[in-house]
Amino acid sequence: MKGTLQPSFVPSKRKYLFCGDQEGMERLSSVIEKVRKDHLPFESFMVNGKQETDIARWMENQKMGSYLYIAMEWNRLTDVKKIAEECGFSEEEAQYIGHGERFINVYCFKCHQKMKVNSGLIHSCTTCLQCHLVLSISDHYSSLHESYLGYAATTGSDLS
Numbered sequence: 001m002k003g004t005l006q007p008s009f010v011p012s013k014r015k016y017l018f019c020g021d022q023e024g025m026e027r028l029s030s031v032i033e034k035v036r037k038d039h040l041p042f043e044s045f046m047v048n049g050k051q052e053t054d055i056a057r058w059m060e061n062q063k064m065g066s067y068l069y070i071a072m073e074w075n076r077l078t079d080v081k082k083i084a085e086e087c088g089f090s091e092e093e094a095q096y097i098g099h100g101e102r103f104i105n106v107y108c109f110k111c112h113q114k115m116k117v118n119s120g121l122i123h124s125c126t127t128c129l130q131c132h133l134v135l136s137i138s139d140h141y142s143s144l145h146e147s148y149l150g151y152a153a154t155t156g157s158d159l160s
Ligand SMILES: [Zn+2]
Pocket: 108, 109, 110, 111, 112, 113, 128, 129, 130, 131, 132, 133
């Protein structure tokens, strides 16, 4: 999942839904301010101490035409995005804002294994755990593999 670091306001929605952890809510504060100021209908849901089933119940009770913002730690964001999708929110009806440490999947082009690495490693190298090939991690995200694609690292040829 890609997701973003900062939310952006999407106008003309029937209702605005804000779902996040403490830091996530702070990241959403500019959008929440805007919605308050324009007197638009909104609801917020703090996930701290809440179970995934509580989140699902809250989302299921929302009406069509609502726009959803979810802001929380990357680790939890993926799970909550799945819940949102199951509750019928499409990509066009939601924004996902992540913070904190992030792990991404890298897909080895050679042996087709996936592995988790820190997102800071995009544009640098890692070694495939299975075939031990040195992989260069690209910023090409494949939704088919739910991973960033790893290619064979070029060795020295591009050094001048
Ligand atoms: Zn491999």
